[in-house]
Amino acid sequence: MINTVSTTPFEGQKPGTSGLRKKVSVFQQPRYVDNFVQSIMDCLDGTEGATLVVGGDGRFFNREAIQIVIRMAAAKGFGRIVVGRGGILSTPAASNLIRKLKAFGGIVLSASHNPGGPEGDFGIKYNVGNGGPAPEKVTDAIYARTQTVDRLAYEDAPDVDLDRIGETQVGGATVAVIDPVADYQALMETLFDFDRIRALFASGFRMRFDAMSAVTGPYAKAILEGALGAPAGTVVNGTPLPDFGGHHPDPNLVHAKELYDLAMSADAPDLCAASDGDGDRNLIIGKGLSVTPSDSLAVLAANAHLAKGYAQGISGVARSMPTSAAADRVAAAKGINIFETPTGWKFFGNLLDAGLVTICGEESAGTGSNHVREKDGLWAVLLWLDILAARRESVAQIVREHWATYGRNYYSRHDYEEVASEGANALMAGLRGALPALKGKRFGALEVANADDFAYHDPVDGSDSKNQGVRILFADGSRLIYRLSGTGTAGATLRVYIDRYVADPAQHGLDTQDALADLIALSRDLAGIARHTGRTEPSVIT
Numbered sequence: 001m002i003n004t005v006s007t008t009p010f011e012g013q014k015p016g017t018s019g020l021r022k023k024v025s026v027f028q029q030p031r032y033v034d035n036f037v038q039s040i041m042d043c044l045d046g047t048e049g050a051t052l053v054v055g056g057d058g059r060f061f062n063r064e065a066i067q068i069v070i071r072m073a074a075a076k077g078f079g080r081i082v083v084g085r086g087g088i089l090s091t092p093a094a095s096n097l098i099r100k101l102k103a104f105g106g107i108v109l110s111a112s113h114n115p116g117g118p119e120g121d122f123g124i125k126y127n128v129g130n131g132g133p134a135p136e137k138v139t140d141a142i143y144a145r146t147q148t149v150d151r152l153a154y155e156d157a158p159d160v161d162l163d164r165i166g167e168t169q170v171g172g173a174t175v176a177v178i179d180p181v182a183d184y185q186a187l188m189e190t191l192f193d194f195d196r197i198r199a200l201f202a203s204g205f206r207m208r209f210d211a212m213s214a215v216t217g218p219y220a221k222a223i224l225e226g227a228l229g230a231p232a233g234t235v236v237n238g239t240p241l242p243d244f245g246g247h248h249p250d251p252n253l254v255h256a257k258e259l260y261d262l263a264m265s266a267d268a269p270d271l272c273a274a275s276d277g278d279g280d281r282n283l284i285i286g287k288g289l290s291v292t293p294s295d296s297l298a299v300l301a302a303n304a305h306l307a308k309g310y311a312q313g314i315s316g317v318a319r320s321m322p323t324s325a326a327a328d329r330v331a332a333a334k335g336i337n338i339f340e341t342p343t344g345w346k347f348f349g350n351l352l353d354a355g356l357v358t359i360c361g362e363e364s365a366g367t368g369s370n371h372v373r374e375k376d377g378l379w380a381v382l383l384w385l386d387i388l389a390a391r392r393e394s395v396a397q398i399v400r401e402h403w404a405t406y407g408r409n410y411y412s413r414h415d416y417e418e419v420a421s422e423g424a425n426a427l428m429a430g431l432r433g434a435l436p437a438l439k440g441k442r443f444g445a446l447e448v449a450n451a452d453d454f455a456y457h458d459p460v461d462g463s464d465s466k467n468q469g470v471r472i473l474f475a476d477g478s479r480l481i482y483r484l485s486g487t488g489t490a491g492a493t494l495r496v497y498i499d500r501y502v503a504d505p506a507q508h509g510l511d512t513q514d515a516l517a518d519l520i521a522l523s524r525d526l527a528g529i530a531r532h533t534g535r536t537e538p539s540v541i542t
Contacts, residue, residue, distance in 0.1 A: 001155070001156045001171070002075045002153055002154065002155055002156070002171070003153070003154050003155075003156050004151050004152065004153050004154075005151065005152050005154075006150065006151055006152075007031050007034070007035055007038075007149060007150060007151060007152050008150070009035065009146055009147050009148065009149055009150075010029075010031075010032055010035055010146070013035065013036050013039070013143065013146035013147075014143045014146075015125070015126075015134075015139040015142060015143060017343060017344035017346075018112060018123065018125055018133065018344070018345075019108070019110075019123050019124055019125025019126065019133070020036055020123060020124050020125075021111045021114065021121055021122070021123040022121070022122065022123075023119075023120070023121060023122070024060055024061050024117070024118055024119070024120055024121065024122045025118075025119075026122075027061060027065070027122045028061065031152065033064075033065050033068050033124070034068055034072070034152050035146060035149050035152070036124055036142075036146060037068060037069055037072050037107070037124065038072060038149055038151075038152050038153065039142050039143075039145035039146040039149050040107070040124075040126050040142055041072055041073070041075075041076045041153075042145050042149065043138065043141045043142050043145055044076070044104070044105070046104070047076050047077050047078050047104055048077040048079070049077070049078075049079035050077075050078055050079060050080075050103070050104035051078065051079065051080040051081075051082060051101050051102070051103040051104060052073050052078045052080070052081050052082070052103060052104060052105060052106060052107065053082050053083075053089070053094055053097045053098050053101065053103050053105070053106035053107075053127075054066055054069050054070065054073070054081055054082065054083045054084075054089075054106065054107050054109075055083060055084035055087060055088060055089020055093070055094050055106075055108065055109070055180065056087055056088070056089065056108060056109030056110050056215075056278070057088075057090070057091075057109070057110040057111075057112075057116075057214060057215040057240070057277045057278040057279070058086065058087065058088050058214070058215055058240035058241070058242065059109075059110065059111065059116035059117075059120065059121075059122065059242055059243075059244070059277065060116050060117050060118055060120060060122070060242040060243060061122050062087045062109050062122075062242070063087050063162060065109050065122070065124065066083065066087045066109060066162065067159045067160065068154075069107050069109075070083070070155075070160055070170055070173075070175055071154040071155045071156075071157060071170065072152070072153065072154055072155075073107075073173065074154075074155035074157070074170040074171040074172065074173035074175075075153040075154050075155045075171070076153070077172070078104070078173050079172065079173060079174065080173065080174050080175075080176065081170070081173050081174070081175045081176070082097060082101065082103070082176045082178060083160070083162060083175060083176070083177050083178070084177075084178060084179075084180030085162065085163060085164075085165055085177050085178065085179060085180055086162055086163055086180075086240075087109070087162050088180045088215060088218065088240060089108070089180050089215075090180070090184070090215045090216055090219060090278060090279030090280070090378075091108055091110060091112070091215075091278040091279055091280040091374050091375075092184070092279060092280055092368070092372050092374045092375070092376035092377070092378070092379065093180060093181070093183070093184040093219070093279070094106050094108050094127065094131075094374075095127060095131035095132065095372035095373050095374040096131065096183060096184055096187050096371070096372050097183055098127060098129065098130075098131040099130070099131040099372065099373070100183055100187075102129075103129065104129055105126060105127055105128050105129055105134075106126070106127040106131075107124065107125070107126055107127075108124075108125045108126075108127060108278070109122070109123070109124055110123050110125065110215075110277065110278040111123035111277065111278075112276060112277050112278045112280065112281070113248075113249055113250035113251075113276040113277050113278075113281060114249075114250075114277065115243075115244065115248050115249070116241075116242060116243050116244045116249070116277065117242060117243030117244070117246075118243075120243065126138070126139075126142065127373075127374075130349060130353055130373050131372055131373035131374065132345065132346055132348075132349035132352075132373030132374065133344070133345055133346040133349070133373075133374070134346070135346055135349070135463075136346070136463075136465070137463075155170050155171035155172075155173070156171075157170045157171060160175050160177070161177070162177060163177075164177060165177050165178060165179060180218065180219075181218050181219050181222045181223075184219060185219070185222055185223055185227065187371060187372075188223060188378075188379065188382055189227070190309060191307060191308065191309030191310075191371060191379070191382070191383075192307055192308065192309065192382050192383065192385070192386045193307070193308050193386055193389070193390075194227055194228060196386065196389040196390065197228050197382075197385050197386060197389050198228050198229045199389065200385065200388065200389040201228060201229050201230050201231075202229065205270050205271075205388070206269035206270050206271075207224070207230055207234050207269050207270060207271045207272070207273070207385075208234065208236065208259065208262060208269045208271075208272045208273070209224055209234055209235045209236070209272075209273050209274065209275075209381065210236050210237055210251075210256060210258075210259050210272075210273070210274040210275075211235055211236070211237050211238045211240075211274070211275060212237050212244060212245075212247050212249040212251065212255075212256070212274060212275065212276065212277070213237045213238075213239060213240065213241040213244045213245035213247055213249070214237075214240055214241075214244050214247075214249045214275070214276060214277045214278070214279070215240050215277065215278055215279045216275040216279040216377060216378055217235065217237065217238035217239055217240055218238070218240070219279065219378055220235045220238060220275075220378060221235050221238050223378070223382070228385075244277060249276050249277035250276055250277075250281070250365075251274035251275055251276050251281055251282060251283035251365055251377070252283065252365065252540065252542045253283075253290060253542055254540050254541075254542070256274045256283055259272050259274055259283070259285065260272075260285060260290060263285040263286065263287060263288070263290070264288060268287040268288065269287070270286070270287055270388075270394065270395070271284070271285075271286060271287075271384065271385070271388065271395060272284075272285040272286075273285070273381045273384070274377075275377030275378060275381070276365070276377060279376070279377050279378060280345075280366060280368075280374055280375040280376060280377055281364070281365040281366050281375065281377050282296075282365055282366075282367060282377035282378075282380040282381055283365060284296050284380070284381070284384055284395070285395075286394060286395020286396045286399070287394060287395065287396065288396055289395060289396040289399060291395065291399055292324070292363075292411055293323070293361065293362070293363050293364065293365045293366070293367065294319075294323050294324035294326050294327070294361075294363050294409060294411050295324070295326055295399060295402070295409070295411075296361070296367060296380065296384075297317070297319060297323065297326070297327050297359070297361030297367055298326035298327045298329070298330050298402065298406065299387075299398060299399060299402050300359060300361075300367060300380065300383055300384070300387075301314065301317045301327055301330045301331070301334075301359050302330045302334075302402060302405075302406075303387045303391075303398070304358070304359060304369075304383065306386065306387050306390040306391070307383055307386045307387070307390075309371070310358065310369070313334075313336075314336060314357075314358035314359055315336060315337060315355055315356060315357060315358050316331065316336045316337025316338060316339065316351075316356055316357035316358060317330065317331050317336065317337070317338055317339075317357055317358075317359050317360070317361075318337075318338070318339040318340075318341055318347075318348050318351050318356075318357040318359075318360045318361075319338075319339070319340060319341070319360070319361055319362065320340075320341055320342065320343045320344075320347075320361075320362035320363065320364075321340050321341065321342060321343065321454050321456075321468060321469060321471070321481070322343060322362070322363050322413075322469060322481045322483065322495070322497040323361060323362050323363040324363065324409040324411040324499045325409060325477070325479075325499065325501065326406065326408075326409040326411075327361065328340075329406040329407060330406060333405075333406065337356050337357055339351055339356070339357060339459075340456075341456055342454065342456050342465050342468040342469075343362060343364075343468070343469070343483065345360075345362070345366065345368075345373075345374060345375055347456065347458070347465070348360040348368075348373075349373050350458055350459075350460035350461055351459075351460065352370045352373060353373075353460070354460045355370075356459070356460070357370075358370050360375070361375075362375070363411070363413060363497065364413075365377075367379075367380040368380070400508070403505065403508045404505045404508070407501055407502060407503040408501070408502050408507075408508045409499055409500070409501050409502075410499070410500045410501075410502060410510070410512050410515040410516055411497070411498065411499045411500075411512070411516075412497075412498050412512055412513065412516055412520075412541060412542065413495060413496070413497050413498075413541070413542050414495075414496045414497075414498070414520070414523070414538035414540075414541055415485075415493055415494070415495055415496075415538055415539050415540040415541075415542070416493065416494040416495075416496075416529065416533055416535050416538050416539055417491075417493045417539040417540065418491040418492075418493065418539075419491055419492050419493070419494055419533040419534070419535060420491060420492070420533070420534075421491055421492045423532040423533050423534070424484055424491075424492035424494050424532065424533065425484075425492070426532055427482075427494065427527055427528060427529065427532035427533065428470065428482065428483075428484060430527070430528065430532070431470045431482055431526075431527055432453055432470060435451045435452060435453065435470070438451040438472060439451055443522050443526075444518065444522075445518075446474045446475075446476070446478065446518070446519070446522065447474060447475040447476075448472060448473070448474060448475075449473050449474055449475040450471075450473045451470070451471065451472045451473065452470075452471055453466070453467055453468070453469070453470055453471075454468040454469050454470075454471050455467070455468065456468060468483070469481055469482060469483030470482045470483070472526070476500075476501070477500070477501040478499060478500045478501070478519055479497070479498075479499040480496070480497070480498060480499075480519060480522065480523050480526070481496070481497040481499075482494070482495070482496055482497075482523075482527060483495055483497075494529070494533065496523050496527070496529075496538070498516045498519045498520055498523055500515060500516055500519060502515070513541070
């Protein structure tokens with residue numbers, strides 16, 4: 001039986017680049033989750049008898065939200081609702097299931113790399129039938145509905161036992177609780193040479209994978225320590241916890257400092273790697289050398305043909321605008337497509353669906369390919385392992401040879417987190433106002449070749465996305481980029497990206513921050529960061 005109750009809208013339920021994210025306490029308000037999920041349901045047509053995939057990263061409030069989604073999806077008329085056991089599904093695993101099952105779509109309960117626990121963050125994201133995040137026209141419609149939603153519809157049914165694999169009827173819908181790892185592992189076995197990687201581990205290759213007490217623990221244990229034969233203990237922090245064990249589940253050099261220190265130690269493993277809260281980001285550190293996400297994308301694109309799933313070569317590469325131009329040089333050398341898109345994985349979906357690109361990446365530790373429509377942290381780690389197994393060289397050797405071949409992009413991101421929104425918006429407005437006068441201006445040895453507010457025209461569907469970040473492009477190939485992030489839940493996060501290309505191999509051994517020192521100083525002065533934000537130093541440097 002379907003129960004219908006009245007409701008009134010909440011303000012501010014506007015999905016960002018990765019769905020709706022707020023503090024847990026906001027989502028715990030009566031009807032808050034319900035209103036947003038109902039707004040999603042109200043924007044979906046043709047769901048009668050269709051399949052919906054549901055899962056999340058196991059963070060606090062995950063299970064309660066899933067029960068609401070199940071009852072509302074059943075009331076909407078979905079015929080089958082597929083849920084990961086324990087409510088667990090990594091974001092790339094959810095994307096794979098949507099595609100494999102030809103599902104109508106999916107709802108992912110996650111705030112990705114944001115902290116968890118009762119005082120942490122929560123999020124809800126809708127993915128469409130290709131497995132990717134909903135495009136802007138869908139999220140805009142959902143937001144519009146949140147402003148007018150007036151009734152909530154639920155199937156009257158008890159909670160589903162999320163810990164027992166099997167099927168349960170909820171009204172007219174069959175709820176199937178499944179092993180969250182099996183289908184994803186099967187996909188990985190089609191892409192990579194598991195025998196070759198097993199032989200690598202058998203030869204004495206050592207690895208440490210930090211799952212950060214987040215969703216990829218079960219996946220990494222099953223694949224790395226199970227199927228690939230890595231020694232027990234290779235995966236650490238492998239049990240998903242509602243508060244991520246107190247960790248900040250963002251795989252960067254600040255929040256994964258213990259892993260970085262291990263990689264730089266005398267007894268370092270051959271590879272250290274990590275993934276984030278929902279499994280879509282990755283960190284790659286070789287013995288004595290940390291690989292930036294931008295460089296990782298370029299190296300993977302250059303070597304993907306070594307993996308059996310990409311043996312025929314790749315059609316192209318896409319990168320988010322703030323990502324360094326390292327991948328562009330690989331694409332130019334290989335004569336394949338290169339696309340520069342706004343930040344947000346949804347912008348890669350059309351390119352992947354059209355076959356214009358095979359591998360995509362963004363500087364915020366996200367890399368993926370056409371196997372799903374989300375970035376995929378464990379996939380990136382497995383591709384690195386397959387390349388290492390094929391080449392039998394160290395991470396450092398492979399990266400340094402890549403720099404010698406293509407040149408090096410010294411690259412860093414400086415984040416100013418939770419700054420006052422008013423000051424951050426004023427800073428961006430000031431930069432946009434200064435753009436017309438910047439072209440041709442000199443700052444010491446640096447000459448501005450061009451300056452703009454990045455806009456993207458989608459070559460597949462013809463849509464336009466404007467105001468995606470301020471770019472200052474210098475004549476020597478250096479870049480400064482400013483944008484406000486849409487992934488935080490408090491105040492604003494100003495991200496400043498600093499990029500310098502150096503062709504000369506003799507100059508490839510510099511410390512990154514030293515190599516970028518003049519650009520870093522200019523980035524702060526040019527935008528008036530201290531004046532607008534009150535911050536003299538960034539919160540995080542990656």
